[in-house]
Amino acid sequence: MTETFYEVMRRQGITRRSFMKYCSLTATALGLGPAFVPKIAHAMETKPRIPILWLHGLECTCCSESFIRSAHPLAKDVILSMVSLDYDDTIMAAAGHQAEAIIEETIEKYNGNYILAVEGNPPLNQDGMSCIIGGKPFLDQLTHAAEHCKAIISWGSCASYGCVQAAAPNPTQATPVHKVIHNKPIIKVPGCPPIAEVMTAVVTYILTFERMPELDRQGRPKMFYSQRIHDKCYRRPHFDAGQFVESWDDEAARKGYCLYKMGCKGPTTYNACSTIRWNEGTSFPIQAGHGCIGCSEDGFWDKGSWYARLTDIPQFGVEANADKVGATAAAVVGTATAAHIAASAVKRAMQKDAQPGSQKGDE
Amino acid sequence: MSTGQQTEHELYRSEPAVYVYEAPVRIWHWVNALCITVLCVTGYFIGSPLPTMPGEASDHFLMGYIRFAHFAAGYVLAIGFLYRILWAFLGNHHARQLFVVPITNLNWWKGVMHEAKWYAFLTKEPHKYVGHNPLALLFMHVMLVWGTVFMIFTGFALYGEGTGMGSWQFEWFSSWIIPLFGQSQDVHTWHHLIMWVIICFIIMHVYVAIREDIMSRQSMVSTMISGWRTFKDNRAVDDED
Amino acid sequence: MSIIKTPNGYDLDSSGRRVVVDPVTRIEGHMRCEVNVDDNNVIRNAVSSGTMWRGLEVILKGRDPRDAWAFVERICGVCTGCHALTSVRAVEDALGIRIPPNAHLIREIMAKTLQVHDHVVHFYHLHALDWVNPVNALKADPKATSQLQQMVSPAHPMSSPGYFRDIQTRIRKFVESGQLGPFKNGYWDNPAYKLPPEADLMAVAHYLEALDLQKDFVKVHTVFGGKNPHPNYLVGGVPCAINMDGDLSAGAPLNMERLNFVKARINEMVAFCNNVLIPDVLAIASFYKDWLYGGGLGAYSVMDYGAYPKVNYDKSTDQLPGGVILNGNWNEVFPVDPRDPEQVQEFVAHSWYSYPDEKMGLHPWDGVTEPNFKLGPNFKGTKTNIQEMDEAAKYSWIKAPRWRGHAVEVGPLSRYTLAYVQGVDYVKNQVDTSVAAFNKLAGTELGAKSVLQSTIGRTLARALEAQYCADMMVDDWTELMGNIKNGDTTTANMEKWDPKTWPKEAKGVGTVAAPRGALGHWIKIKDGRIENYQCVVPTTWNGSPRDPAGNIGAFEASLMNTPMERPDEPVEILRSLHSFDPCLACSTHVMSEDGQELVRVKVR
Structure with a gap:
């Protein structure tokens, strides 16, 4: 017996009445008439949980760690009730060939219907053997799993852009997912790591609305990556006033003035840190006194020091910037x-x- | 230019003065100059802000004013540029010269070389021009047309980041320019670098205009005020169409 | 093949059946393990191979040392922050920067929060499934489970029969859905699982409780470092300035509310360690009293640099003192000096790197990292589809660090052995009490040494360390408040922030008690830029391949002579490997820029 979305909702204490209300809201949100409500209800009553294969390439597992920090929904509810996380080598019970077999089973049973989540990226140098899974290059596993999936979620800056291992000189030729997989829709959720609640929101959006969230030109969900940190920073009034921290732990730092002069990358970084904040809205880097390092931006490792306002231009020597x-x-x-x-x-x-x-x- | 031509030219004496720059061009020039000055100064302080103002945030709006001045000057510069393009169609043929560089004309390139030699003290006398001399045209075209286009596009791309997705600035500029350069920081860096290129150009432009006024065979600075080009000798001009 | 005797006392016999586990799951990063089992399914040869590297140390060359923490922090997102802390310590050591006491205390609280978080997540979410069978939990009686819970931990409030029935129902529905998710293809009918259903149900309940609570523990990092994973650090102190009641203190990084928030999280950690983690580990261990395998080098040949000084920069006040113990001789503790070129050395005879002379080891300050991906003559498969490694040749991306040539184990068990032997009261009391509790539950009469030198001992030491760290944090917080009360709110020393104040050349070392063991970073700075950067991390020590003398590392040693119930189902291998909490992204070194490009996919 397969547990359906409806059963999941019922089990979580949601009544039939509010379930139907949810279905009609969904119908409205999708631009469908009331006639579709029973159809949606039927689909939700019979639909199995969507399988996810979560692969790990060259990475540091910070995306998985972030994911399990999600407060709403709780990671356990996502894993037990919303999706079927069939493969994720960080938490799965099986290992070795029993683990590898799961990929084949999922491909066979859900061909074209599972989501591929990728954390990290494949290296191309050394025949790809700088990241070995099951005796073979990670790239093999990635392309194989991608071939049969419905869509790909590129978790974090590694999968989206390359991140730290792709920083100059990129010794392993670590390559982001969209540069090796060309024929599948890819949602990039950049950040090192992305905010936990952003990750689970992307998943639940797909489950709830049965479609990809609207993406910007770079393939990021607009709902979280359409504004810069700076645009909604609580220290913005100090920026406009021209009040800046000039040195760490100076009077201005204690007063929470703007960190612009300390190299904060908030003005050039698209992310939801200043709105959703981190770890259940507890704080975010600027509130904790350190500037943003721009971790959700392409190539942020090679744009100069965290503490310099102006970007380094290494072509003119190590200490050069535009000024x-x-x-x-x-x-x-x-x-x-x-x-x-x-x-x-x-x-x-x-x-x-x-x-x-x-x-x-x-x- | 052959020597024969030169002798032929010497037979014809030029007009004592020609009306070159119509009022709209002159107004544009000085407004543009003012805009660039404001943009460079405010732009510099956006990149490297002034020392902190003490007190309540609500008592001050220094960065806000600096940025406002930058954006306002940017808008004026952009609108002025469009207006200048329009005037290229409506005005006299001198109004078009800035936009049309005869790069396929070998003689024009010889003119460029000649002017370069003049500045390198390798030739005794410059040519005599009603419009821009070829070297000046080359520089001005690159800087004032393409430099301005670059700064307007990157400037609006950065401005669009603030006005946000859905604004025309974002849709027309930011949405494609930011990814084209990589990320926002790269656009900032390029916008900043080209500012310095323009500053270098302005240093040369101002110096050369004054020098030409003194040392060349035609007026310069006053022409951009009155519109009339006067000449110091009555030999034939070298850029008669 | 004949039996090979290793200098550190193991008989390696590769004549039996070869069992390959790749990927080893529920670890950080990518790893492969191969063993040979004899006719009785006892492991007689073990080969562990690190199967990834990212080249971070090459990437660091030529960069600003003040930026390095963020790069190396991305070595690992599980032990997030410990590399960043080691890095700022190495840079400060090189430049002679001394941080203010408040900054030290805040860093200590962050480091210990990581210990608690990492140990809890490791035990419940990476390690528990080696001991606990969630499917078996369906057979449990919720009432009996409730009684078990109240027996092992009377103080834990979530213990009613209804609570366990709800969880059992949830698991049942989940299992009946046919979509087992992460529990799919587990080894649920393997006799290696020995817990009664009630203990399984209790552990599953705590698996879920821990998953909910761990996200709250790390909020300490969010307050001090702005986010987690990967909080922010600063050379010279901490970036979170303190403003208790001055102008604009409401917007300050740290004020009374923020510090109270931290205190509340510390209290939660203390309660969880006392009421859930320690009782669970002891209860589970008692059911596995007959499975005291997996000791290997644990509590036998161990090393740590020492950590948690009461007085910063005074190693004699370390609350977990360092040192080296060799060959089970608890009567002698050698001092460790990470600067001494004779002590810590890395070898590459069996690693995919080359040295000018591979019989020699190199100190990290002089470390060389030339890649040399080469498989031995007896390997099976192809270069990009390896069936079996040839351990007589090179077989891992991990180098082999040794202390004066000796293979040693690092980690919580090593720190606890050293602290126990050196008479740290808190640790002595913890170990003696828990060994007594274990004996009582299991009905045995084992000494501390025999309990500790096992996979169970390794897991127990980790839990005890989490409890110790939680308690130490209470002291740190109190001391921090005392400092502030006395008028000291300084959090950063900016005297040498400007590179103009730096010497032309400098070198430094930073060490940290990372969750997985002794972590050291070695840095050389020249003209204000990084000239050389080397990390020797815990899993490099533990997961190291053989050295030129033939000594096997801690992973391999722990697997030796362990019987397997079913060689095809590597429960026992996973159990012992997981007891180290392997972190492969950490352990693997770097390569130079000239790797060969693979032209099998089109990159655009």
């Missing part, structure tokens, strides 16, 4: 101009001495 490069260039141009003025003056004086009135002679 240093620009001011140097302006100084060179200014000096050259001054030299040119002097040369012009000398030249003009010499011409006048040599041929006084020579130009006038033509007239």
Whole structure:
């Protein structure tokens, strides 16, 4: 017997009446008429929990760790009642070939109907053997599981962008998922890690509305990645006022002034940290006194120090940024101009001495 | 230009003065100059803010004003640029020159070389131009057309990040420019770098305009005020169409 | 094949049937294990292989040392923060920066929070399924379970028969749905599981309770570091400034409410360790009293750098003192110096790296990391589809660190052995009490040494350490409040923040008692940039392959001579490996930039 969405809801203490109300709300949200309510109710009463294969490539498991910190819904409710987490080598009981067999079973039973969640990314150097699963490159497992899935969720900055192992010089050639899988819809949920409640919200959105959340051009769900940290930061009034922390633990730091001058990347980082906050809304980096390091942005490891306002431009040397490069260039141009003025003056004086009135002679 | 041509030119004496820059072009020039100054100064302070103001946040709005000035000047610069493009169609042929560089014209390139030699003190006398000299045109075209386009596009992309998804600034600019550069920080860096390139250009532009006023064969600074180009000799001009 | 005698006293016999476990699950990262079993299904040869690396140390070269903490923090998201802490310590050591007492206390509270969180999540969510059979819990009588709960832990409030019946119903529905999720393909009919149904049900209930509570423990990190996983750190102190009642203190990182919030979480941790974790471990252990396998090097050859000083920068005040014990001689503790080039050395004879002379070991300050992915002549399969490793050649991405050439185990059990032997009162009391409780529950009369030198001992030590850390946090919090009361609110020392104040060249080392054992980072700084960075992490010690002398590492040693119920179902292998809490993303080193590109997929 397979437990359905309806049974799950009933078991969690939801009455038939509120279940039907939920179905009609869903129908409205999907833009369907009241005639569809019984159909949705029927589907929910008979639908099994959606299987998820959660693969791990080169990563640090921070995404899984974040996921289990979700407060609403609780991770246990997601795992026991909402989805069927068939493969996740961080928490699954089986190991070795019993674990590998699950992937094949899921592909066979739910071909085209399971969700592939990827944490980490495949390395391509060394024949892919810098990440070995079952004696083979992780890339093999990834492409195999991706071929039969319905959609892919790229958890975190590793799967979405490459993250720390892809920072220069990217020794293993760690490559984000969308660069090796081209024929499946991919939802990127970047962050190192993403916020727990954002992760579970993406999953529950898909389950509830039976569709992908609306994505921006970079493939991120708009509902969480459409605004910068800076736009909703509680320290924003201090930014507008021109009140900044100038040094760690100075008076301004104690007063909670803006961390812009300490290199906070909030103004260039799209994430929900300043709205949803972290760990059940407890706090977020800026509230705890450290600037944002921009962990949900592509290539944030190679954009200069966490503590520099301006991005490093390594092509001009290790300590260069736009102001240093620009001011140097302006100084060179200014000096050259001054030299040119002097040369012009000398030249003009010499011409006048040599041929006084020579130009006038033509007239 | 062959020597023969030059002798032929010498037979014809040029007009003492030509009306080159119509009022709309002159107004644009000075408004644009003001905008660029405001944008550079405020832009610099956005990147490296002034020392902290003490007291309540609600008592101050310094960064807010600096950013407001930057955005306002940015809008004026962008609208002015559109207006300048429009005037290229409506105005005299000098109004079009900035936008049309005769890169396929070998003689024009020779003119560029000649001007370069003039600045390098390798030739005794510059050519005489009613419009922009070729080297000036090359620089101004790159900086004032493409530099401005770059700054308007990246500027609006950054501005659109604040106005947010759904705003026209975001949809028209941010939505594609930010991913094109990688991420927001890269756009900031490029916007910042090109500011310095423009500052370098302005140093040269101002210096050369004054120098030309003194040392070349035609007026410069006053032309951008009155619109009339006057000449210091009455030999034929080199850029007669 | 003949029997190989290792210098550290093991007889390796690879003539029996080969059993391969890949992937080893419920660990951090990727790992492979191969064993040979004899005719009685007893493990006679063990091979553990780290199967991933990411090259972080290469990535760090040339970067700002003040940024390094965030890079190395991403080595591991499970023991999140401990690499960051080690990194800021290494940088501060190199540059001669001394942090203020408040910063030290806040870092201590964060480090101990991690210990409690990591140990709890490890025991319930990574390790428990090696002992606990959730399917068997369906047979339990909720009333009897309630009685068991009240017997092992009278203080735990969630113990009514109705509570356990609800959980049993939930598990039943879950199992009956046919979609077993993470419990799919488990070894639920394997006789290696020995708990009665009531103990299984109680453990399953606590699996779920711990899952709910662990997310609250880490909120300590969220207050001090802004987020978890991966809270923020700072060279020179902590970024969270204190403002108790000054202007604008409502928006300050730390004020009275924030510190009370932290205290509430500390109290929860103390209660959970006392009322749930320790009783569970002892109860489960007593049912496995006949399964005292898996000791290996545990409590026998052990090492730790020492941790949790009462007075910062005074190693003599360490609340978990360091040292080395060799070959089970508890009467002699050698001192450890991570700076001494003769003590900590890494070997690569059986690792996929090359050294100029592979018989020699290198101290981390002089560490070399040249990749050399090469399989031995007797391996089976192809280069990208390995069937069986050849352990006579190179077989792991993990290097082999040794202390003066000796293979040692690190981890909570090692720290507890050292603390017990060196007479730390709290630890002595904990160990003696829990060994007595174990004997009472199991009806045995074992000494501390025989209980500790086992897989169960390793798991017990981890639980005891969680309890100790929770209690130490109470002291740290009280001391922090005392400092603030005395008018000291400083949280960062910025004297040497500016690289202009740094020496041209500097080198430093930072050590931390990470949840999995002794962690050290070695850094060399030149002209304000990182010149060399090496991490030697706990799982590198424990999961190390053989060294040039042939010594096997702690993982391999722990598997030796363990009987398996069913060789195809690696419950016993997982049980002993999990008792180390392996962290493979941590353990594996780096490679140079010139790896060969694989042209089997189109990258765009």
